[in-house]
Amino acid sequence: MTSTNDEASEDAGISEQHYEPWLFQRMLDELSVSELGIGFVYSILDLLAERYALNDAVVNLAHESFGAQMFRLGGKAVSADLAARLGTAPGVYCDPDVVPAVERDAVRTACQLALSLHLARFSAAHDPLTNIANRRTFDHALEAAAARSARYGWAFTLLIADLNGFKAVNDTLGHAVGDDLLRQFGLAMRRSVRSGDVAARIGGDEFAVILSNADGHEAVGFTDRLRCHLGPASDTISFTVGTSTSPRDSTDPSELFRIADARLYEKKGLNHR
Amino acid sequence: MMSPTEEDFELELRSLPGVLNVEIRHRENGDVDAVTLIVHGQDPGAIRVMAKQIVSLYFAEATVVVEDASSALLPREAQAVRVALVGATFNPENGSCEVELNYMGRIGLGHAGSGQLFGGAEATLAALRDLGFNVPFYLLSVVNVATARGWPVIVTLRPFSEGADMFGIAQSDGDVMSSSMATLNSLNRFLSMSKNQE
Numbered sequence: 393m394t395s396t397n398d399e400a401s402e403d404a405g406i407s408e409q410h411y412e413p414w415l416f417q418r419m420l421d422e423l424s425v426s427e428l429g430i431g432f433v434y435s436i437l438d439l440l441a442e443r444y445a446l447n448d449a450v451v452n453l454a455h456e457s458f459g460a461q462m463f464r465l466g467g468k469a470v471s472a473d474l475a476a477r478l479g480t481a482p483g484v485y486c487d488p489d490v491v492p493a494v495e496r497d498a499v500r501t502a503c504q505l506a507l508s509l510h511l512a513r514f515s516a517a518h519d520p521l522t523n524i525a526n527r528r529t530f531d532h533a534l535e536a537a538a539a540r541s542a543r544y545g546w547a548f549t550l551l552i553a554d555l556n557g558f559k560a561v562n563d564t565l566g567h568a569v570g571d572d573l574l575r576q577f578g579l580a581m582r583r584s585v586r587s588g589d590v591a592a593r594i595g596g597d598e599f600a601v602i603l604s605n606a607d608g609h610e611a612v613g614f615t616d617r618l619r620c621h622l623g624p625a626s627d628t629i630s631f632t633v634g635t636s637t638s639p640r641d642s643t644d645p646s647e648l649f650r651i652a653d654a655r656l657y658e659k660k661g662l663n664h665r
Numbered sequence: 666m667m668s669p670t671e672e673d674f675e676l677e678l679r680s681l682p683g684v685l686n687v688e689i690r691h692r693e694n695g696d697v698d699a700v701t702l703i704v705h706g707q708d709p710g711a712i713r714v715m716a717k718q719i720v721s722l723y724f725a726e727a728t729v730v731v732e733d734a735s736s737a738l739l740p741r742e743a744q745a746v747r748v749a750l751v752g753a754t755f756n757p758e759n760g761s762c763e764v765e766l767n768y769m770g771r772i773g774l775g776h777a778g779s780g781q782l783f784g785g786a787e788a789t790l791a792a793l794r795d796l797g798f799n800v801p802f803y804l805l806s807v808v809n810v811a812t813a814r815g816w817p818v819i820v821t822l823r824p825f826s827e828g829a830d831m832f833g834i835a836q837s838d839g840d841v842m843s844s845s846m847a848t849l850n851s852l853n854r855f856l857s858m859s860k861n862q863e
Contacts (some may be wrong), residue, residue: 429672430679454799456825458679462686462703469688469701472734480685480705482799514676523677582722 429510430463433503437465440484440491440499448487450478451503457511463503519593521571522578530592530600534645537602542643549603549637551611552652553581553618554660556630558597573629580621584614600652611635632659671697674723681715682827683707685734697724705734748793748856753845755781764788764845768796782807785844786820798856801825807844818843820851831855 437449449465460480462470470478478485482504484496491499519526525533537548555577562570574597581591581599590602603610615633619626634656636648671689678687678700686703700720704712713731720727751765751772762784766773775791777784786807793800802822809816817836824830833851837843849856 430675431672454801456801459683459801459824459826459828460685460705461679464686464688467688469732470686470703472703472732475685475703475705475734510672510676511680514673579718579722 428506429513430507432506432510433463434465434467436499436502436506437463440486440495441465444486444488444490446486446488446491449491450474450485451500452478452481452483452485453500453504453507454480454482455504455507455511458507461507519578521574522581522593524578524582524599525590525592527592527594530590530594530602531645533590533592533602534649537604538638538643538645538648541638545639547605547607547637547639549606549608549611549635550648550652551601551603551614551633551635552594552649552656553599553601553615553631553633554656555597556632556660558629561629573625576622576625577629577631580618580623580625583621584617606637607640608635608637632656634659670723674719677719678702678716681712681719683712697727699728699730700724701730701732703732703734709733747853748796748849750789750842750845750849753785753788753839753842755784755839755841760784762788762841764792764841766792766796766849771796773797781840782809782818782844785818785841786848788841789845789848793852793856800852800855802831802852802855805830807847809840809843816840816843818847820844820847822848822851 433451437451440446440449446465450470451463453461453463455461462475462478462480464470482500484491484499486496517525517529534550540546541548555573558570558573561573574593577599578591578593581601585591585601586603588604590604592600594600601614603614611633618631622629634652634654636642636651636655638648641651642648675687675689678684681702681704683704683706684702685705688701689697690699690701692698700716702712702716709731713729716731717729720729749767751767753762753764755762759778760780761776761778762781764775764785766775766789773792773794773796775788775793775795777787777791779787783804786804790800790802790804802824805821805823807818807820809818815836817834818840820833822831822833831851831854833847833849833853835843835846835850837846
């Protein structure tokens with residue numbers, strides 16, 4: 393593995409004046425916008441390796457949220473020794489060292505963009521604290537599930553969970569402890585859902601799950617799994633749930649939400665907000 | 666081509682603090698068999714616990730290996746060539762600062778307004794970027810403090826992402842020179858690590 397240098401363009405017999413942006417052309421030809429993610433970074437490295445008959449290549453990126461990031465050709469591991477040799481500053485490292493500097497810059501820029509877009513896409517759909525779906529994603533999923541239920545009669549259950557006494561935790565133990573509880577609750581939710589279900593954080597201490605192909609009984613199984621996965625955190629926090637089922641209760645997403653919410657607050661012994 | 670799920674999986678692992686690299690190995694049937702993380706500057710044990718939680722959400726059977734790059738990186742940091750301050754000047758006519766740095770024979774120039782204290786620090790960051798360093802910090806504060814032996818300048822830089830603030834202190838001839846030296850002082854460790862790519 394060798395490092396970047398300014399003479400590489402001469403080594404490859406390509407002057408920057410006559411450089412043709414083959415890479416971007418290939419990207420446009422072969423890759424669609426929907427694939428602009430981490431997979432895209434590996435695809436670019438594949439293209440680079442194919443073009444220059446490389447045995448190995450690593451692109452280092454410095455992401456503003458992640459810090460230093462290394463991606464290696466073929467998704468292979470960058471060992472601790474190799475990481476030490478390459479360092480953590482942005483660059484493209486190739487073996488053999490035949491890739492022009494301008495090409496390396498293009499690769500790094502494209503990879504940086506791909507990683508940023510992936511993160512932006514992920515962030516737009518997920519809650520940053522718990523990494524489960526956010527309210528917007530949840531609303532879309534609920535609408536889609538309700539539409540399918542109305543059209544085909546497929547049953548699903550909407551479950552809303554509210555943490556009990558969460559404000560007191562924040563007030564007495566601090567927001568860091570509160571955030572940690574939310575993370576643990578989000579983690580437990582992710583462990584408890586089945587494939588095809590959607591778990592989301594829809595408010596400060598409010599969570600929701602769309603249990604697909606499920607009548608009300610599935611919600612009992614879900615809450616049991618959730619309690620089990622909460623583990624030691626269940627000593628600190630408890631939760632209350634409210635459910636509604638489509639098409640039995642309604643096929644309108646707003647109405648389903650209202651019913652589940654009302655049942656939740658009924659259980660809590662509170663008046664509806 | 667990676668599946669969207671696997672992409673998100675890798676993204677989540679990469680978002681753990683200090684993770685430099687992720688390798689996902691598959692079995693012949695395509696299932697994820699093992700995940701190897703290379704971490705730097707974080708407790709590998711703590712990262713392993715967090716990584717195992719994430720891995721268990723996606724691929725319950727996969728094993729997690731965490732390799733620490735910190736020990737391999739540190740000896741090189743000690744050998745790092747430093748960025749040298751060639752000059753730092755303040756132009757009272759237009760209120761701008763100019764900082765000139767030398768790094769392995771290359772000269773980097775940076776300019777900034779904002780007075781001698783902030784200007785000196787900002788011009789130094791600009792000169793580092795001119796040298797090609799990616800400096801993922803922004804200037805949080807520059808203050809000079811009265812002491813029995815003069816007015817040293819303290820610079821605080823904050824990372825764009827998560828991480829601890831960087832502090833530097835220096836006292837030289839004039840505020841702009843002190844501010845520039847304090848900025849370099851705060852970035853010593855970071856610049857040593859960045860140097861390793863050369």
